[in-house]
Amino acid sequence: MSTLAWFWIAIGIIMALVILFAFVTATVITLGFRSRDDAHYDPEDKQWHPFVALTEEQQSRRVPGTRKLKGRDTNSKITSNMHQIKLLPFEELIKNLDEKGIEYDKWELEKAYFPLKDVEACMNSEKTAKMTPFSNLRACPLCGKPSEELKWIWFKSPQWTWQKLCGRAGPMSICPDCGCIVEFKLHIMN
Numbered sequence: 001m002s003t004l005a006w007f008w009i010a011i012g013i014i015m016a017l018v019i020l021f022a023f024v025t026a027t028v029i030t031l032g033f034r035s036r037d038d039a040h041y042d043p044e045d046k047q048w049h050p051f052v053a054l055t056e057e058q059q060s061r062r063v064p065g066t067r068k069l070k071g072r073d074t075n076s077k078i079t080s081n082m083h084q085i086k087l088l089p090f091e092e093l094i095k096n097l098d099e100k101g102i103e104y105d106k107w108e109l110e111k112a113y114f115p116l117k118d119v120e121a122c123m124n125s126e127k128t129a130k131m132t133p134f135s136n137l138r139a140c141p142l143c144g145k146p147s148e149e150l151k152w153i154w155f156k157s158p159q160w161t162w163q164k165l166c167g168r169a170g171p172m173s174i175c176p177d178c179g180c181i182v183e184f185k186l187h188i189m190n
Contacts, residue, residue, distance in 0.1 A: 088179040127154035140175035
């Protein structure tokens with residue numbers, strides 16, 4: 001073969017390697033996987049939880065060499081006092097805002113509202129107990145309490161919504177005084 005033919009073969013191989021490298025890099029960035037230790041499988045809800053730091057108790061239940069956890073959390077205690085909050089239905093929130101003459105964007109408020117029974121089911125979860133308040137976000141529309149003073153929960157829609165490919169999960173703020181759902185930040189959607 002001529003020198004020119006070898007040159008074009010070498011160029012072709014280099015181009016193929018560059019394209020392969022770009023594809024692998026884009027895939028890793030898109031999926032966000034960093035290492036095996038960045039995700040774990042929790043048998044309680046039968047789902048993988050990526051990028052969540054494991055507690056010491058969960059680390060002790062970890063199956064060596066895998067990301068799977070053995071059994072359930074037996075020692076975990078939920079320290080949340082969310083069960084004391086009475087949630088305000090959306091219609092009552094709108095009625096209270098209208099009575100007080102407070103301007104609001106109904107669509108923005110409505111985006112945060114999910115069925116109250118679904119929200120109540122998430123209020124005392126273990127993930128909710130670990131939530132820390134977010135700052136500089138939406139304040140309560142009724143009393144003006146800032147986001148740092150609101151109660152934050154990890155909302156996860158019911159299992160049937162995930163099966164129907166309409167599941168949602170993410171942090172949700174609730175005013176402890178008014179009981180209204182203030183804001184929902186979508187983190188996971190299927």
